[in-house]
Amino acid sequence: xxxxxxxxxxxxxxxxxxxxxxxxxxxxxxxxxxxxxxxxxxxxxxxxxxxxxxxxxxxxxxxxxxxxxxxxxxxxxxxxxxxxxxxxxxxxxxxxxxxxxxxxxxxxxxxxxxxxxxxxxxxxxxxxxxxxxxxxxxxxxxxxxxxxxxxxxxxxxxxxxxxxxxxxxxxxxxxxxxxxxxxxxxxxxxxxxxxxxxxxxxxxxxxxxxxxxxxxxxxxxxxxxxxxxxxxxxxxxxxxxxxxxxxxxxxxxxxxxxxxxxxxxxxxxxxxxxxxxxxxxxxxxxxxxxxxxxxxxxxxxxxxxxxxxxxxxxxxxxxxxxxxxxxxxxxxxxxxxxxxxxxxxxxxxxxxxxxxxxxxxxxxxxxxxxxxxxxxxxxxxxxxxxxxxxxxxxxxxxxxxxxxxxxxxxxxxxxxxxxxxxxxxxxxxxxxxxxxxxxxxxxxxxxxxxxxxxxxxxxxxxxxxxxxxxxxxxxxxxxx
Amino acid sequence: xxxxxxxxxxxxxxxxxxxxxxxxxxxxxxxxxxxxxxxxxxxxxxxxxxxxxxxxxxxxxxxxxxxxxxxxxxxxxxxxxxxxxxxxxxxxxxxxxxxxxxxxxxxxxxxxxxxxxxxxxxxxxxxxxxxxxxxxxxxxxxxxxxxxxxxxxxxxxxxxxxxxxxxxxxxxxxxxxxxxxxxxxxxxxxxxxxxxxxxxxxxxxxxxxxxxxxxxxxxxxxxxxxxxxxxxxxxxxxxxxxxxxxxxxxxxxxxxxxxxxxxxxxxxxxxxxxxxxxxxxxxxxxxxxxxxxxxxxxxxxxxxxxxxxxxxxxxxxxxxxxxxxxxxxxxxxxxxxxxxxxxxxxxxxxxxxxxxxxxxxxxxxxxxxxxxxxxxxxxxxxxxxxxxxxxxxxxxxxxxxxxxxxxxxx
Numbered sequence: 075x076x077x078x079x080x081x082x083x084x085x086x087x088x089x090x091x092x093x094x095x096x097x098x099x100x101x102x103x104x105x106x107x108x109x110x111x112x113x114x115x116x117x118x119x120x121x122x123x124x125x126x127x128x129x130x131x132x133x134x135x136x137x138x139x140x141x142x143x144x145x146x147x148x149x150x151x152x153x154x155x156x157x158x159x160x161x162x163x164x165x166x167x168x169x170x171x172x173x174x175x176x177x178x179x180x181x182x183x184x185x186x187x188x189x190x191x192x193x194x195x196x197x198x199x200x201x202x203x204x205x206x207x208x209x210x211x212x213x214x215x216x217x218x219x220x221x222x223x224x225x226x227x228x229x230x231x232x233x234x235x236x237x238x239x240x241x242x243x244x245x246x247x248x249x250x251x252x253x254x255x256x257x258x259x260x261x262x263x264x265x266x267x268x269x270x271x272x273x274x275x276x277x278x279x280x281x282x283x284x285x286x287x288x289x290x291x292x293x294x295x296x297x298x299x300x301x302x303x304x305x306x307x308x309x310x311x312x313x314x315x316x317x318x319x320x321x322x323x324x325x326x327x328x329x330x331x332x333x334x335x336x337x338x339x340x341x342x343x344x345x346x347x348x349x350x351x352x353x354x355x356x357x358x359x360x361x362x363x364x365x366x367x368x369x370x371x372x373x374x375x376x377x378x379x380x381x382x383x384x385x386x387x388x389x390x391x392x393x394x395x396x397x398x399x400x401x402x403x404x405x406x407x408x409x410x411x412x413x414x415x416x417x418x419x420x421x422x423x424x425x426x427x428x429x430x431x432x433x434x435x436x437x438x439x440x441x442x443x444x445x446x447x448x449x450x451x452x453x454x455x456x457x458x459x460x461x462x463x464x465x466x467x468x469x470x471x472x473x474x475x476x477x478x479x480x481x482x483x484x485x486x487x488x489x490x491x492x493x494x495x496x497x498x499x500x501x502x503x504x505x506x507x508x509x510x511x512x513x514x515x516x517x518x519x520x521x522x523x524x525x526x527x528x529x530x531x532x533x534x535x536x537x538x539x540x541x542x543x544x545x546x547x548x549x550x551x552x553x554x
Numbered sequence: 555x556x557x558x559x560x561x562x563x564x565x566x567x568x569x570x571x572x573x574x575x576x577x578x579x580x581x582x583x584x585x586x587x588x589x590x591x592x593x594x595x596x597x598x599x600x601x602x603x604x605x606x607x608x609x610x611x612x613x614x615x616x617x618x619x620x621x622x623x624x625x626x627x628x629x630x631x632x633x634x635x636x637x638x639x640x641x642x643x644x645x646x647x648x649x650x651x652x653x654x655x656x657x658x659x660x661x662x663x664x665x666x667x668x669x670x671x672x673x674x675x676x677x678x679x680x681x682x683x684x685x686x687x688x689x690x691x692x693x694x695x696x697x698x699x700x701x702x703x704x705x706x707x708x709x710x711x712x713x714x715x716x717x718x719x720x721x722x723x724x725x726x727x728x729x730x731x732x733x734x735x736x737x738x739x740x741x742x743x744x745x746x747x748x749x750x751x752x753x754x755x756x757x758x759x760x761x762x763x764x765x766x767x768x769x770x771x772x773x774x775x776x777x778x779x780x781x782x783x784x785x786x787x788x789x790x791x792x793x794x795x796x797x798x799x800x801x802x803x804x805x806x807x808x809x810x811x812x813x814x815x816x817x818x819x820x821x822x823x824x825x826x827x828x829x830x831x832x833x834x835x836x837x838x839x840x841x842x843x844x845x846x847x848x849x850x851x852x853x854x855x856x857x858x859x860x861x862x863x864x865x866x867x868x869x870x871x872x873x874x875x876x877x878x879x880x881x882x883x884x885x886x887x888x889x890x891x892x893x894x895x896x897x898x899x900x901x902x903x904x905x906x907x908x909x910x911x912x913x914x915x916x917x918x919x920x921x922x923x924x925x926x927x928x929x930x931x932x933x934x935x936x937x938x939x940x941x942x943x944x945x946x947x948x949x950x951x952x953x954x955x956x957x958x959x960x961x962x963x964x
Contacts, residue, residue, distance in 0.1 A: 174911045175904040176918035199601045203658045211657065235586035236595040240657060255590075275654050281561055282655075285568040286616060287606040290815040291829055296609025300602065311604055319607050329816040330826045337635035344624060344634055369743055378730075381750040381803060382743060407750035407804075447802045449850075 075107045078155070083110040083248070084148045084224035093159050097133055103163065108155035135165055138172055145187035148194075148224045157183060193222045197229045200305050203242060204273035212255075213241035218269035219308055220247060227251075230258055245269055276310045283311040289322035290329065361390055361475035364468065368441060373464040376442035376457070381406045386437025386472050393551050394429070395478035396420075397469065398438045399487040399520055403452050406443035411436050416522035420484075423521065423537065427544035435476050439491035440465045462491045473509075480551045481513055482544075485520030503543070514550065518543035558641050564651065566641040570621040570632050571667060573817070574724075575780055575810040577602070579613045579662035579697040582719035582775040592693025594656060594663070596719070600697070601662050614665040614699060615655050619643055619680055623669030627726070627737035629785045629824055631817040632669045638819055642671075648684050649692065656696055663697030663719075664688070670703055678706035678714065685717035697775075704744045708751060712772075715755060720775040720807070723748050728796040732786035736823075749804040752777050757805070776807035783837060784830040785814035789859040794840055798851045801844075811837045836861040843868055846899060847892045864954045869895040872932060873950050882934040884913050895953075896929035928953055 078092040089108075096106060143158050161179055165171055174180055203215035215237075221229075226248050233244065234253055244251045245264035252259040297315075306312035358364050365385045371377060384401035387410060404414030412420050424431045440461055445452040457465075469491060473481070483489040486499045492509060495502055499517060507515040519540055527533040558566075579600030586595035602611035620642035621632040631638060652664045666684055670677050681700055688694035700718040702711055714721055723745055727733045730742040752773065759772030779800060781793060797809045813829035820826055840861060843849040847868070854867050862870040872879060872895045881894050883905055891902045901923040908914065908922065913936040920926050931940050931949065 170911070173907040176908040176912070176914060176921050178921075181921045195601070198597075199603045201659050205658075211653070213657075215657070217659070232595075232597075235588055237593070237657070237659075238587045238590055239593055273658065275658055275660075278561060278564060278651065279655065279658070279660050281564050282568050282615065282617075283604065283606065283612065285565050286572045286612060288572050288608045288610075288815055291608040291610075291813070291831060293609030293831070294607050297605040297607050300609075300611065301605040309604065315607055322607065326816060326828075329818055329820060332819070334822050335637045335819055338637055341626070341634040379799060379803075381746045404754070407754050409747055409750065447798060450802050450805070452802055 076101055076105055077107050077109055080108060080110045080155075082224075083150075084227065085110070086144050086147045089143070089147055089155060089158065093155075093162055094133055096159065097162055097166075103156045103159040106156065106159060133162070133166065135162065136169075136172070139165060142172070142183055142187050144228075145190040146183050148190045148228060149186040150223050151186060154186060157186075190223050190225060194225050194229055196305060197221055197225060198232045200301075200309060201233070201244060202308065202310060204270040204276075206270055212239060215240060215242040216269040217242070217244045218246075218264070218266050219244060222304070224248060227260065234258055272310075280311055280314060284314055284318060287318055289318070289325040292319065292322045294319055358471065361472070364471040364475065368468050371441065371468070373467065374442075374461045376440070376444050376461055379445070380442035382409045383441045384409055384411050384438065384443070385441060385468070386411060386435055388435030388476075389433060390435070390476055392433060392435035392476055393479045394433075394482060394547065395435045395437065395473065395476050395480075396482045396484060397488040397492060398436070398484045399522075400438050400440040400457050401443045402454060402522070403443065403445070411438055415525055416520070419521040419524055419537075423541045423544055426541045428548050429544060435472070435478065437469065437472055439469060439488045441468055457487060459490070462487060466491055473513075478513065480547065481509060481515045482547055483515060483517045485523065488520070489517045516543065516547050516550070560643075560647055560651070563641040563643055563647070564617070566639050567618045567621060567643060568616065570618045570638070570669075571616045571665075573631060573812060573815070574616065574665070574667060574701070575610070575812045576699070576722065576778055576808065577611050577613045577616060577665065578699075578720070578775075578778075578808065580775065581807065582697060583771055585695045587693070587695055592695045593653065594694055594696035596662075596695065596697055603660055603662065613662045614697065615652055615661045615663070616665040617643070617648065617651075617667075619645075619648060619666060619668040619677075619684065620671055621669045622671050624672075625670055625737065625739040627740065628821045629726070629736055629782055629814060629817075631819075633821070635821070636819045645680065645683050645687060649687050652688060652696075653692060653694065656694075661696075663694075663699070665699040665701075667701035668703070674703045674705035675707050675710060678703040678710040682710060682713045682717065685714065689717050699775075702748060702752075704740055704748060706748075711748060711751065712755065715752070715759075715773040716770060718773055720778065721752065721773045722778045722780070723752075724780045725796070725800065726780070726782055727786055728781055728788040728793045729786070732788065736786065749777065749779070749800075749806075753804045777804065778806055778808040778810060780810040780812055782814050783811050783834050785824050790833070790837060790840070790861045791855050791859045793837060794844075794851045794855065797841060798844065809841060811841070832863050833861070836863060836867060840867045848889055849893075865950065866895070868893070869928065869953060873953075879932045880934045880940050881932060883919060884909050884934075884936065894929060894932050896925070896927070896932075897923065 076096070078096060080088040080092065139161070146154050146158055157179060161183060164179070171177060171180060175184065197219060201217045201219045203217045206214045206216055209215065226246055230251050233242070233251065237253070239255065241255050242253050245268045247263055250261035250264045252261055356363065358367055368383045368385050371383055384405050398412065401411060402414045402416060405411055421431050440457040444455045444457050444461065446455050481492065483492050489495050489499060489502055492515060493507065499519065502517040507517060509515055519536065521540070524533060524537050524540060527536060580598065582596050584596060584598070587593055600613055602613045604612040606612060621638065622640050622642060623632045623634055626633045626635050648666065655661045656663065666681055668677050668681055685698050685700055688698065698718045699720045699722065700714045702714060702721050702723040704723060725745055726737055726740065733740055733742050755772050756776060759770065762769035763771060781796065783793065800806050800809055811834050813831050813834035814824065815829035816826050840854045843854055844851055854871060856871070856874055861867050872893070881890055883891065888902060888906060891897055891905060892899065904922045905914065905919070908918065915936045916926060916930060916938040919929060919933065919935055923929060930938070931953070
């Protein structure tokens, strides 16, 4: 037996130093006795001289192994050092061993690391500070905690990061942490009596714990798997668990059996003050009425899946009224027309054509977004004739209240809505058109068409043509 | 009315808050108070500081500012027609409780909601005031989840997002018709519109922060919502389709399912029976399969309207799709392995990593997973084939867990 001496049960730096020395000296892991300082050194007195450092190739290990070893070293299993030593040696011949989770040593080391990480996590969860008498809001606080593994020092960074401005100590059977607001001190093992036996806030915490529990959903097994019984003795709220479970069935039954009560006076008063909801839609006599009524539109099925009705917007004395197809993803979320990518192309083209978007009224032939859900994406879908027809009601109102000097149809769906023209857009694009009431109408592409063009050149050409169309709109509207 | 003590208010206003299932404190920006200027920190995964005997995690101080409410939502303990005791915290009382609990390491932070008093904007402004006081006056760096009040102004919602790690607004019920019936004052349109606006704000803030770490965060842990299960007649199919729609439309972090549970002074319009806990559990499993396992909602549902209560939805799917099995664990790709009943994402990663070293046997799979009891029927491994078991008519019965007591009055 060769003794390797460590400075404490979770001395990772010491293990690293010793393991390196032993590995270079080609000592077999099973021949090493690891002494953590608590052991009786006399036991191995005869073998305590370790071999001198041998010659050999440099040891290389990955960062990943270091991370694993840092956790495993904290485990309370006495065999942890031998296991790590063996893994270190095996890694020299099998550099990718860590990926082999089915390997017995790796599986064991990973299970140990997991158990340590879990204990660390549970410590951050279950430490309960108590104020010492005479403390102010920042302490001093003292907590008593019993970790399963040797994790005290590893846990310190969590508490110093979270409670930096407080003064606190965490006492454990392994040792203690003391934070004075600036520096961390490690202290000796402590006992439960070193921490205060209560705290004025605990009564509030217990009240909260008792009342946030729903007695109609008893699942003690789920609770125990996340909050194992071994931690209960240091959790003040744990004293409530047994009585809460015991009374749960009766309380749940009570809720079901109790006779219904009369509503309180306050509720009755409130009902009297509530304005009567009118059964019919109020008459629409203004654009504002129309916009409000459109929010409740059920003229077709599209309202079921869209976020909201996207009504037109712009000055009510706008000389030009633009009609697009339907709101897209962004418009649907924002509740405003032409704010997404196509809206940006539109804005840019308007500017280049000498038109002011702020002076235009912008709307869509269909006021709800139609899409197909694919995974987490909403894919735009063309509205059908029925939907376009149903929504014409709102477009008519907008035309009626805005009374534009000229209307622009952006894309085939808009043209279809405004004129019933079912053919291709191209045949209508260069013609002088008019609505039934004689309002001049210009048809051009929808800006999203430009976004869908695959090649750069076509996009530039079509964009220029779109701007030219808008420039013509500008001239036709403002020529006199 | 005699003045209530803070203890009495806490009793009433935590009792009133427990029907909101969420208690998550995860996935927000990383913060600590090492600079000595504030209090608190956040961790990536969040911390559950305790568990109640209902199996639910207690991570946050989850309370209402007040349970006075002008709405009369039939399913709600706080509806205006109920005779529960009423209370109202002051902003300062909530702030003090949060800080005192936090300093003792009871909680990760605050989840604050409220009954609606005076107006949506008034109530929302009070909630924002709590968050703002915690952040600005006390340098609080723990977690804050604010419930949004439907109908509150955009301006207030934006302020809420500046102080909160997460905001949420509940759709409550899977169909708008049911919402209109059971929660007459709640407007589905307002709820959806708020969620849409939040998605845009959250995305815009995230993009800004990718460009500059100094850009202000806006609800960095995203938004979530909750649906009550079993209060109306909605099927699992309707619920899961609604969820898929919510995830797809608003990029929600989570949809929570809350089994409708008897409440004190309950309305007779609703089924007063034990909460459908197993149904709720199956819905969460199905939700998980769509979010992390590449399943489509339609695949999970099959031809039925309801999920199988006896077996989990992945096993139910595999039993319907027996032709796809057994899957060779030494050759199948990740997507295929994820569909094997009993294999989770972690086990699959471990299988993929270790099979580069050797052909995996059933014993190896045993070490890489929690248990092979179910898995073995669906895989091929070195030296292992499931035999005729996969075709056996009684496979479902054999894989079904033993019935457990789940009654309300045992």
